[in-house]
Amino acid sequence: MTGEQQDWDIVSGVGITALSVAAARAVDTSRADGLIRDPFAAAFVEAASPPRPIPTRADDIPADDHTWGPLSRLLALRSKFFDDYFFSATAAGLRQVVILAAGLDCRAFRLDWPSGTTVYEIDQPRVLEFKDQVLAGLGARPASARRLVPVDLRDDWVTALRGAGFDSARPTAWLAEGLLPYLPDEAITRLIDAIHELSGPGSTVGIEHFDNAQAVFDDPKVAEGADDRGIDTGALFAGGSKKSPDEYLSSLGWRTTTESIFELSDRYERPLGGVESQLFGGRYITGTLGR
Template identity: 40%
Template sequence: MNPVAITGLIVAAIRAEESKRSDRLFEDPFATVLAGEDGRRALAKYREAAGLSVPIIEVRTRYFDEGLTRVVNAGIRQVVILAAGMDARAHRLVWPSGTRVFELDQPEVLAHKAEVLASVKPSCDRVVIPVNLEHDWTEPLRASSFDPARPTAWLVEGLLQYLEEPSVRTLFARIEALSGSGSVVFYDAVGRALLHAPQVASTLAVMKELGAPWVFATDDPGSLLSKGWAVTLDDPAELGRQWTRWPLPAVPGMPPLGHLIEARKA
């Protein structure tokens, strides 16, 4: 599997661990089988390098779960998950009748997920689109009954840090071109300070060793979209403290090391 796809197995392994906690932030009954032994081994290596672990994946997962649930319950029926990886939301979330969820990712990633979840029926109309997101994925999406005139909920989770900035800009330009009025984009972004913070140097080194180095960061993630979008930024550390799961105290004056973002098109 492509090295960047290994990160999807790591995320699944983290979600599997979270699902077993009594104070879990969410429950993913498919994460254990999606992670497999490869995911658990990669997570062990990641954890060994990281030392003190903060629950960024866990907080991020709950944030996007709640955001997607809120907007589809408010009427959006078209959802696109870019770089879907081992995301099982099409199977585990409760979707209103008539919701169509498009999952885009590399062919080998989606094939692995199809094999693992072959006996599980999704809780929505799930459309799988094998595609390299570095190429133009808009035409395959349109050809799969996607309607750009309708409002869409987009999810770009855990992807941007692995892309060069021109690819990030192109990705958001394509999202904007396909977003009808009332569309919402959920995404996350790493802050610039995090790429140079001594306390995460070992974590960044192991990600590079796994073949998935972090290369993109921004302190202004709202600027990835045009002025026609209303952007809300959330600090994952602050959310983690609200949910009583963040192990580090707040440091006055310290900027967030990343953001969780919700952007809505007027």
């Protein structure tokens, strides 16, 4: 579908969602009690010059805001959970990492990777190009071997990943963070099938999933926040997914665990602010393929 696909840039479509997630990481980084430290996140927002302002510091969020504050805390919890997931994977000896729809994720730079680790980042060419331009301007150096795979996940990303040096004979730590809400059920099945086929025994996977993704983006609070930032949720998330990835992974022989955002909030002792929203309906799944 190369001729039909849209190649999003950083201030439209999927690009602006990646920018908003980076801004949320910047907000948490600015907090004294922040869960994560991403010294690059704010620079992405500044370099992009989005058409509508996006806060990058907690002090920039208005006192009467009911979306961006809770959203930034939710995304910080999510980031911390998957940071810890990678720490556990590398502690178990895995040295090959694949981040699907990597966006402006800077884990290759900001996490302490063991020697010999290679991180593959898959995403739209223009998003990765923007990302590298900003990081180069900051003089950032990755803490691991880092290989970019500029390809649309709707195309033959498996061949592109192999072409970048990926070795399916080695156990791999996979991450699908903030990706599944974009995908209909059949695409989720294909994605998990591809991960399974490329994974040797001992591989792990981390996934964020919403049982009813469409309900998230129909939520008035979410829609209001998206409108404020020029995000067309109807175009990006049409359809949504009802497939349960943990059940499907289990059927393929993966051992899975699942936690809610509220369980993460309790674990990390970071309250979500008491705001009710469909955004808090996410499930955070990890799986290991038996040896």
